[in-house]
């Protein structure tokens with residue numbers, strides 16, 4: 371009976387120990403590419419200040435012109451037809467506003483943490499270094515192997531969540547859990563908005579909103595503020611900004627978020643081509659910039675257009691001049707502040723708990739992605755010029771010998787709950803029915819790439835070894851170690867291994883698979899994230915449960931980096 375290197379799996383701790391975590395590595399200030407030149411975006415601060423002052427001067431000058439004053443008289447800033455909202459700021463609205471900002475704090479911080487795991491943005495699917503339009507990391511070194519993990523950067527502690535390098539696994543639990551809360555809150559908001567008269571605040575009912583918004587902008591910029599009528603109705607500029615945020619930006623964030631998932635992007639044919647992983651990721655980031663700008667302007671306006679009145683509206687529900695709203699808002703912000711400070715240290719200390727809670731909340735929803743049989747294939751012309759590598763190359767003596775012998779003596783061991791445990795030589799595997807597929811790879815860190823893979827379908831191996839009825843999972847053992855030492859392994863549900871595109875690949879782009887990309891054999895499983903596609907496969911085992919393997923989470927990255935074991939999204 372062929373054995374498996376099960377004793378070489380290591381357990382893992384439930385917390386993040388900084389002593390053996392990826393050491394900090396700082397990137398660079400965010401840079402933006404225009405044509406061939408890179409600009410430091412910190413320049414936007416002085417440039418923005420100059421533009422703001424220029425805007426103020428220009429609007430004050432404009433308002434000296436009689437025609438402009440006539441325009442403002444004609445379009446005073448609020449739609450003359452806009453009905454008054456009679457229900458004020460009901461308690462549900464105030465709670466939803468608070469919960470929204472509370473959830474957004476987690477979503478934004480965790481989102482930035484995810485971005486820092488691959489600190490580059492592209493428009494094309496292939497993530498080829500040099501084609502970014504935005505990065506906060508140096509250029510990719512050309513003189514050595516530079517993996518995607520090497521590329522991840524540290525963020526300031528209070529910005530990222532959990533604030534240390536390469537914590538994409540934990541950040542995703544925060545991001546997606548709070549996405550879920552935020553979506554529920556948003557759905558309730560949409561419903562209540564239209565069940566009451568509150569929708570009238572946000573939905574412009576006439577094109578006059580455009581000249582009125584200009585008029586408001588001019589009035590604000592010239593520092594002669596229009597009267598604050600916020601209790602009854604919003605001015606046109608507010609209305610447009612809120613409308614765009616609630617009805618355009620928020621749905622776009624959800625859509626471009628989902629399009630970054632392999633089970634969705636690899637399924638939706640042409641839509642997945644237009645909103646390819648990188649375009650979706652870039653737009654997702656631009657929506658973040660919209661939200662951040664919105665928050666800055668919105669909060670500034672709350673302060674400068676009558677702080678007490680504004681806070682009495684949104685935090686106290688009264689149209690009054692007292693200080694009650696101020697106190698309620700201060701208490702609410704204290705809660706946000708405490709949660710802000712607490713979240714990262716809590717996550718590092720209770721990483722396993724964060725993973726478990728995340729799995730409980732989201733596991734089933736995400737796993738729905740596996741239902742869909744992904745089928746999108748690309749053409750030869752789509753093949754990426756460069757495919758980011760990831761992982762630690764195997765260093766064992768055994769592997770060196772195999773590699774030096776060009777894997778001629780390699781044998782794949784397949785065992786466990788099967789009728790016919792077998793060892794397959796490399797020649798036998800290559801003589802099996804061969805399948806080729808051109809597919810897009812989605813790494814959890816954010817990069818993607820298209821390659822053509824050739825190999826034997828997993829379903830063929832299953833037919834040969836005949837899993838017993840009790841076999842629920844398929845364990846893959848790698849020759850390589852994981853980042854913290856101990857064997858890299860990974861577990862798949864047997865169902866997913868019967869999928870048409872689940873492949874044991876020995877060729878990449880028409881060439882024998884290189885060691886860098888997983889020779890002698892690596893898995894392709896196109897409805898999961900890249901880390902599930904184990905490289906340098908030594909043995910395969912069919913099991914009923916994986917709870918006794920390693921730290922019991924279903925794979926090396928699941929054990930050590932707190933990823934989820936089913937990751938179609």
Ligand SMILES: Nc1nc2c(c(=O)[nH]1)N[C@H]1C(S)=C(S)[C@@H](COP(=O)(O)O)O[C@H]1N2
Nearest residue numbers: 758759760761813848887900901903904905
């Ligand atoms: N044995 C092993 N397999 C592995 C990894 C690893 O670290 N060790 N990394 C995974 C990750 S995170 C990704 S994205 C893909 C990358 O495959 P590539 O190096 O061919 O691009 O391999 C996966 N398979």
Ligand SMILES: [Mo]
Nearest residue numbers: 813814900901
């Ligand atoms: Mo990955």
